[in-house]
Amino acid sequence: MASIHSTKGKTEKTLITVLMIIGGILVSIPFIWMITSAFKPESEALRIPPTILPENPTLDNFKHLFTELNFLVYLRNTLIIVAFSFVGLLFNGMAGYGFAKFAFKGREKIFYLVLATMMIPGQVTMIPVYLLLNGMGLTNTLPGIILPGLVAAFSIFLFRQFMGTIPTDLIEAARLDGAGEFYIFFRLIIPIAKPIFAVQGILAFIGAWNSFLWPLIIANDESLYTLSVGLSLLQGQYGNNFALQMAGAAFMVVPIIIIFAFFQKYIVEGFTMSGIK
Template sequence: MKTRTSGDTSLQWLIGILLGVLSLLMLLPFVWMILSSFKTESEVVQIPPTLWPQQFTLNNFNELFENMQFGVYLRNTLIIVAFSFLGLFLNALAGFAFAKYQFKGRDGLFYLVLATMMIPSQVTMIPVYLILNMMSLTNTMLGIALPSMVGAFAIFLFRQFMSTIPDELLEATRLDGAGEFRIFLQIALPISKPILAVQGILAFIAGWNSFLWPIIIANDEKLYTLSVGLQLLKGQYAGNFALQMAGSAFMVVPIIIIFIIFQKHIIENYSISGMK
């Protein structure tokens, strides 16, 4: 067994310190943005800048919700996120079908689904808009949320992960009298918890950051999302940096919280992938 020399230990310490310093430098803009959202405008623009607020204030957030309709934007964004999570369930259902059922044309249909990943979303926006317009779904929340509910990438990941579930386990459950939908809910989904966590984060981020499609499909400001509201904030209050910091912090912090909550499942997913 090779013993670790003092030179190797010193190199590891040096690399650790270097990575720690770089991590702090990377986090500094985010920390400054969040703390600046609690500052007054005069303190945000003062030179030299301050990191910690001299006096905490919630006036910036009150301004967002009272005068900028961020409460409406937040409600719309949460509705889109809810539809994204519903789409996550549909993606898992499709992945389970492709992984565990034999039917005519299964492989061809799966490759067709994969082929849609090669098409940029910008290319399909006009056809999707025309279809929704014929269905009278333009300028509606359903029209905003519907196109992003199901995605080929998510179906592919669920299919690949669920292919590793032993068929003997599913057959044993069938022998116990369980139906196919119950097998999916009680066997396939719990086993797929790591990939569900990863896709849940991706679905949340996609729904939370939805920007281009709501602008295209909706012309009513009451249907705009937080990302669109943040862009409006930038245009209407370009000189109010404290207010912009508050809006940006309100967009970023929930994503960080979601990642912290589900990070152990992401690590578990990578561990399982490594063992395979």
């Protein structure tokens, strides 16, 4: 590459850097606008010409969310769903390990069945799952919201890919030492598979935090709403109070941005690792 470091190469690099920065700013406009507007009083958010930074920064919008609206309840429900998504993650990991490291009757067939579920669009299962949950008496309950999205075929697939790279000798050695299968899984496999658990854990967190469709379909009571459902309700009820809407949106988006900033290296590496490339 040394020969490229000519003047021509340098101007090219500057040009691409500038282009990248401009594009990046354009992409971030919605985020910037959300943050600055969230701190504006209601009237300022409606002003023409708009102010870029809030003239009288205020936290009233955020107070409004928690005192007059039920965002605390929505937050609690969302966190419960997040907690259970980690149980789902464990199930995915166990299944991935089972498919990768055991030879058993029907392994290929069951695995193809798992992969086949990836092809089914959500719209097809939406109605029958609702009818099933209705039959089980789980509509308008938290289990009804949590169960349908608990496991994901794609995640099982990625776990299986990773677990396949763990040397079987290691597991055999542990067995010879008299370790039980579940002991092996929790004490040996999980520590080795930490990178894939980290990536899948972050993605599970983001997915659960953002969950919208099932809470929307299953929850009738506001006491079961998640943050996304609450936010879409807020948009309907406070149509023109944009400052309040931006505060609600910021409350949903900022935690994800922070988590992502901390873990982005793992997420990006995760894609390379899982062999999608």
